[in-house]
Amino acid sequence: MSDSPIEKPEAKALKINIDTSRYGAFAEIGAGQEVARHFFQVGKASQTIAKTISAYDMIVSDDIYGREANGRYVCEARLEKMLGHEYDLLVDRLADTRGAHTKFFAFANTVATASGGHKQSHGWMGVRFQNTPGGAHNEIILHIRMLDRYRLQQQESLGILGVNLIHAAFYHINDPDQFIPHLVDNLKEGQIVIDVIKFRGPDLSEFDDRLMNLELVRRGLAEAILFSPKNEILNVSDAVYGKSVLIQRGHFRPITTTHLDVMQKGILQMKGDVSASETKNVEVLPIMEMTMQSFFTDGDVNEKDFLARVETLTNLGMHVMISNFKLFYKLKRFMRRYTPHFMAIIISANYLEKLFTEDHYKDLEGGLLEGLGKLLEQKTKLYVYPHKTSMLCMTTKSFFPQPHLRHMYSYFLDNSQIVDVAGCDETLEYMHSRDVEDLLAKGDPKWEKCVPDKVRDYIKSKKLFGYK
CATH class of the missing domain: 3.90.950.20 (CinA-like)
Known part of the structure; x- marks a missing residue:
């Protein structure tokens, strides 16, 4: 009002x-x-x-x-x-x-x-x-x-x-x-x-179309908005119609080389799944997604930060979505409104623990079982990328939920609805956005090796994310 x-x-x-x-x-x-x-x-x-x-x-x-x-x-x-x-x-x-x-x-x-x-x-x-x-x-x-x-x-x-x-x-x-x-x-x-x-x-x-559409999401008038690689606002329905969709969620402040590898390995995995589940050739649309909550600073939307994150992603030729969906099953249900084709959400293996946290589904009568049931079905999978550190490497095989949830987790694994997209030997240490932010805050030039070259140059030219 x-x-x-x-x-x-x-x-x-x-x-x-x-x-x-x-x-x-x-x-x-x-x-x-x-x-x-x-x-x-x-x-x-x-x-x-x-x-x-x-x-x-x-x-x-x-x-x-x-x-x-x-x-x-x-x-x-x-x-x-x-x-x-x-x-x-x-x-x-x-x-x-x-x-x-x-x-x-x-x-x-x-x-x-x-x-x-x-x-x-x-x-x-x-x-x-x-x-x-x-x-x-x-x-x-x-x-x-x-x-x-x-x-x-x-x-x-x-x-x-x-x-x-x-x-x-x-x-x-x-x-x-x-x-x-x-x-x-x-x-x-x-x-x-x-x-x-x-x-x-x-x-x-x-x-500014970008800020005005973000305001629609902030006020709850829109569930999500989508940016094209040209940094233009797209109608989600028109953009995803007739396509298979691969979504990676993150803060992307900034996007790292790991995030790029996550998406690339997800696309390779998806090509096989699309061929197996569809009767015709279907285009795969990769989308980098961020939640509205990630843009708030002290209760207000940080518009400059929002534009910086969107622009670094679209400059790499990516589609970018901003949504109000905290839980994946709600995001999946939204996308299903516009495409019946194969869909996947790709996450880091360390996110599995959050996915299997029962408190996140307490508003559902069926709890976690209902939430995951709404997320995963015949044409929707959860892709898992190894989370590798200097000490360990986590995949679907090294995640163990609480004892009473293990049968449920095994069911999704056995039915290939939760699948690894790579092994530990195929990836480097996982580089999070916050790792790059810490390096930028310290003035450590090592950050430059942690992001795509185009992103590095853009951060320097615009002095983004604390770069001085």
């Missing part, structure tokens, strides 16, 4: 309607005209709305906006075409008569709603707008999932969110910290997930 009093959707819509400098078009597909409806109901809509359209018929929609190469209608590319077409048409028709004193805008959404069942209710929503008459346009787009059980409830929350988006775009772009709180005004917890938000345009230069 924002610090200022919350305006109701009706008040926001009326404020926009009586703002005679704003004039625009609405294009909504898939859930009625729930956003435009608010503006019609409060009165004075003729001062704001030049046009509304709902192109439900696929042939009609394709004729207006063009057909997508993948044949989909609920996707980012479709939203972009809708915004571009409606905005350009509006400006082309009205710029001569009212362009000198009007800030034009186009709002669009393309969504799929459903009642009950397992079908996902989701969509894309955006607004393209001028901040000054005759000025260049700006654009804000978001991907949402609607969590209400029934279609009518989903439509209502969609309408509120759309009004909030337009209102925030018009009146709250001078304060990025308050934009997201205004975006979710009048929405209850658990109604909407916003898992992608993007800002473009000359009047939105203060908005």
Whole structure:
């Protein structure tokens, strides 16, 4: 929630309607005209709305906006075409008569709603707008999932969110910290997930997509966000669809040579498992994952540290995920929403003790057994990388859980659901991020040998992680 009093959707819509400098078009597909409806109901809509359209018929929609190469209608590319077409048409028709004193805008959404069942209710929503008459346009787009059980409830929350988006775009772009709180005004917890938000345009230069999406995770509005190797925000659903996923969790402050070897050995192991479990060739998507909790310093998110860690990973060509999932079975369940293909999570052998700590699963009726049962199934495995020190080397074979858990552990080993990806002779001593941090703090140049060359150069150039 924002610090200022919350305006109701009706008040926001009326404020926009009586703002005679704003004039625009609405294009909504898939859930009625729930956003435009608010503006019609409060009165004075003729001062704001030049046009509304709902192109439900696929042939009609394709004729207006063009057909997508993948044949989909609920996707980012479709939203972009809708915004571009409606905005350009509006400006082309009205710029001569009212362009000198009007800030034009186009709002669009393309969504799929459903009642009950397992079908996902989701969509894309955006607004393209001028901040000054005759000025260049700006654009804000978001991907949402609607969590209400029934279609009518989903439509209502969609309408509120759309009004909030337009209102925030018009009146709250001078304060990025308050934009997201205004975006979710009048929405209850658990109604909407916003898992992608993007800002473009000359009047939105203060908005950093990376930090704004991190804020979605921090506030619990998104379960996870994903960065591409180009340091861009991706929609998780689109990125992992049709792929097998390999996830390595860590702090990566910074990533070490060991972390790279962990992932490389995991990929080699996964190629064989994918071939055995899939009937066709499936691409493997490696993801470096960090939890939201790892970015807090004294109760606040350390934004500089967050950007440094993400950038060192994406500079190595990696996909990076930030999630709110403390436990692996919740992370796995989230990923299963988007891909049915083989999946693996890879850990260091010393993490097995934490994995088999019963206190972590006390919120489950079935305790640890239920948690591990939800994590490991026919197409999901836990890969284990040797944890080697100067004194010992730990693998699956040298881990012994508490006596009453050993039969359970043996079951997962015997069924190859927990597997080693390498032997002790195939790896060097395990180098943790904290080991590099300690060397950096001491000014010991040995740290340079513990990280990939590209990371070493980046740390030096940006003076990251305490380097001086």
